Amino acid sequence: xxxxxxxxxxxxxxxxxxxxxxxxxxxxxxxxxxxxxxxxxxxxxxxxxxxxxxxxxxxxxxxxxxxxxxxxxxxxxxxxxxxxxxxxxxxxxxxxxxxxxxxxxxxxxxxxxxxxxxxxxxxxxxxxxxxxxxxxxxxxxxxxxxxxxxxxxxxxxxxxxxxxxxxxxxxxxxxxxxxxxxxxxxxxxxxxxxxxxxxxxxxxxxxxxxxxxxxxxxxxxxxxxxxxxxxxxxxxxxxxxxxxxxxxxxxxxxxxxxxxxxxxxxxxxxxxxxxxxxxxxxxxxxxxxxxxxxxxxxxxxxxxxxxxxxxxxxxxxxxxxxxxxxxxxxxxxxxxxxxxxxxxxxxxxxxxxxxxxxxxxxxxxxxxxxxxxxxxxxxxxxxxxxxxxxxxxxxxxxxxxxxx
Amino acid sequence: xxxxxxxxxxxxxxxxxxxxxxxxxxxxxxxxxxxxxxxxxxxxxxxxxxxxxxxxxxxxxxxxxxxxxxxxxxxxxxxxxxxxxxxxxxxxxxxxxxxxxxxxxxxxxxxxxxxxxxxxxxxxxxxxxxxxxxxxxxxxxxxxxxxxxxxxxxxxxxxxxxxxxxxxxxxxxxxxxxxxxxxxxxxxxxxxxxxxxxxxxxxxxxxxxxxxxxxxxxxxxxxxxxxxxxxxxxxxxxxxxxxxxxxxxxxxxxxxxxxxxxxxxxxxxxxxxxxxxxxxxxxxxxxxxxxxxxxxxxxxxxxxxxxxxxxxxxxxxxxxxxxxxxxxxxxxxxxxxxxxxxxxxx
Numbered sequence: 155x156x157x158x159x160x161x162x163x164x165x166x167x168x169x170x171x172x173x174x175x176x177x178x179x180x181x182x183x184x185x186x187x188x189x190x191x192x193x194x195x196x197x198x199x200x201x202x203x204x205x206x207x208x209x210x211x212x213x214x215x216x217x218x219x220x221x222x223x224x225x226x227x228x229x230x231x232x233x234x235x236x237x238x239x240x241x242x243x244x245x246x247x248x249x250x251x252x253x254x255x256x257x258x259x260x261x262x263x264x265x266x267x268x269x270x271x272x273x274x275x276x277x278x279x280x281x282x283x284x285x286x287x288x289x290x291x292x293x294x295x296x297x298x299x300x301x302x303x304x305x306x307x308x309x310x311x312x313x314x315x316x317x318x319x320x321x322x323x324x325x326x327x328x329x330x331x332x333x334x335x336x337x338x339x340x341x342x343x344x345x346x347x348x349x350x351x352x353x354x355x356x357x358x359x360x361x362x363x364x365x366x367x368x369x370x371x372x373x374x375x376x377x378x379x380x381x382x383x384x385x386x387x388x389x390x391x392x393x394x395x396x397x398x399x400x401x402x403x404x405x406x407x408x409x410x411x412x413x414x415x416x417x418x419x420x421x422x423x424x425x426x427x428x429x430x431x432x433x434x435x436x437x438x439x440x441x442x443x444x445x446x447x448x449x450x451x452x453x454x455x456x457x458x459x460x461x462x463x464x465x466x467x468x469x470x471x472x473x474x475x476x477x478x479x480x481x482x483x484x485x486x487x488x489x490x491x492x493x494x495x496x497x498x499x500x501x502x503x504x505x506x507x508x509x510x511x512x513x514x515x516x517x518x519x520x521x522x523x524x525x526x527x528x529x530x531x532x533x534x535x536x537x538x539x540x541x542x543x544x545x546x547x548x549x550x551x552x553x554x555x556x557x558x
Numbered sequence: 559x560x561x562x563x564x565x566x567x568x569x570x571x572x573x574x575x576x577x578x579x580x581x582x583x584x585x586x587x588x589x590x591x592x593x594x595x596x597x598x599x600x601x602x603x604x605x606x607x608x609x610x611x612x613x614x615x616x617x618x619x620x621x622x623x624x625x626x627x628x629x630x631x632x633x634x635x636x637x638x639x640x641x642x643x644x645x646x647x648x649x650x651x652x653x654x655x656x657x658x659x660x661x662x663x664x665x666x667x668x669x670x671x672x673x674x675x676x677x678x679x680x681x682x683x684x685x686x687x688x689x690x691x692x693x694x695x696x697x698x699x700x701x702x703x704x705x706x707x708x709x710x711x712x713x714x715x716x717x718x719x720x721x722x723x724x725x726x727x728x729x730x731x732x733x734x735x736x737x738x739x740x741x742x743x744x745x746x747x748x749x750x751x752x753x754x755x756x757x758x759x760x761x762x763x764x765x766x767x768x769x770x771x772x773x774x775x776x777x778x779x780x781x782x783x784x785x786x787x788x789x790x791x792x793x794x795x796x797x798x799x800x801x802x803x804x805x806x807x808x809x810x811x812x813x814x815x816x817x818x819x820x821x822x823x824x825x826x827x828x829x830x831x832x833x834x835x836x837x838x839x840x841x842x843x844x845x846x847x848x849x850x851x852x853x854x855x856x857x858x859x860x861x862x863x864x865x866x867x868x869x870x871x872x873x874x875x876x877x878x879x880x881x882x883x884x885x886x887x888x889x890x891x892x893x894x895x896x897x898x899x900x901x902x903x904x
Binding site for chain 2: 196197198260261263269272273275276278285288289291292293294297298301302306307308309310311312313314315316322326329330333335349350353354356357358409410411412413414415416417424425428543544545546547
């Protein structure tokens, strides 16, 4: 019998806070992190809102406790800030005491910094310090710099499945624990805003000039965001022997591909339906045991129809309270799965359902509407967290209250 | 991870004639420059013409190797699709970066952005084959393909009958230049066949797309068995020696990732000192790239199936063993990601 997997530490940085407590506070205060960018060099500076973390790279070096130096991209620095909090919360001071794997997620690696010097990199006439950033072009760079800074030296991996990347990182880590390969894994993702991704999504006509309105009939697209989040996963036997503080259980998960279209979900949400259904079945819980769904809810025209239909198909007339937290953080791509997994744990720990900001009008294709007011004092035992991406990559996680 | 699984089908697009050819009578393709390019097959039998026009090079190479692999293995559905790639579609990434600049961020064509996404090949295979199972893409330099293997071995343990598992990489002239600035390649041209004549800083670049169908049980399609895949991140010599001894002591053939690069050759010297069995290289065939381990696995399985090592492909090896049942592959990527695979005759 495979071991249960528990969450024993969490760390994060998003547009609504530099740590988990600040994120919770701003979720409660319904304070969105969306606004205009200070750091991206783009013609859309005052046009397209983003969920930017208002800390310069210098400030992030400071938070990460390391001197300002070359080769550390914003992706890496955000990851380090979140990682330090996760390890601290789990009480991990020395990673050598227990073999611990690290599964990271990223969609464009260090693009945030390399895009600024790319034309120098390919120009033989240009020389300078920028050359040391060559290795930051790929996705493994941030993972290894984080690993080397905090001392991971066991299994490491980087996953890139677009917007479901860090949900898949959590899943991969949990499975390694269940297979008995490790007793402890740290999993999540990091994503910095880039001109590359902003223009990418804008070229798809998927970006809203207003603050995004998930599940609203008038929604016109997403706002990008940046952030990082990591969760410490431990096997039940290790967590007990180690006297770890158990925050929640990662009780179910599913990765399913939709095989419908390179970037669009199917109108009936086949992939989302399969991912949620199978993740819930794995958790051993029934439909009526789910008190909250933290939806992917990007506010693109297609996602919300597809995900909404999947919810209606799975839950019938009894769709649980659901909301998208993207209007708080923006869509943080590879980091979204881990950020929202932490929000799910906070929901369970504090009995809160977060409001879906900016909603006003029910979608004509759906009969359901998201939660629009903050709900406190709710008994929440099971939360489904959805992350869906390009390439038909769908992932759902089930986070459950730890009851011994 | 130590679990036995079976290679039920495979296909490789590489700088050698691996896609159509039979390893026993394959010529060694000689390249004088430091950049080995894939011999691309005719894609038309695999991809409809209207799709082909839109697809960039690595998408075509990835999808085609995957489709041929599925056809060879006799499975009707791909099952879980798990891949590794260090760089994804470089061509699309380069194109989109340039178009952002050129068109001043306006009226951009989204296609290169979509195709630059690292999981686009996976999505394409799923779409074309209606593969709605598990789907994952690892993007960690010299651990990309090997993590895909570990994931696949876990999936087979979890009850899937088979997986489609692959690695793919391309090298563009632009990226070749970029990596030359940090000493990845030899500064003077060296032919692939002369790569091992002397150890000097840097090596030769390569690329490839290699796919496998891995099964939980042996069947009539089984080409070879993969019994272990171990990843070591920046190991110290003690750790590396211990792992090589543990997995390789009873092997009768070693496939070494040696690439003539004096900066990181000491690991391959350690291999030779630790495991003294007959050893053959493979980087003269495929060049150096993040997922070259997939090519090495293809080579190991091909040799086990053929039961012989064709001397035409290994002119630099004095004596080739004629009888071998268990092969150990050791490879590392610029000294950071070290991997050991064990491949056995079925």
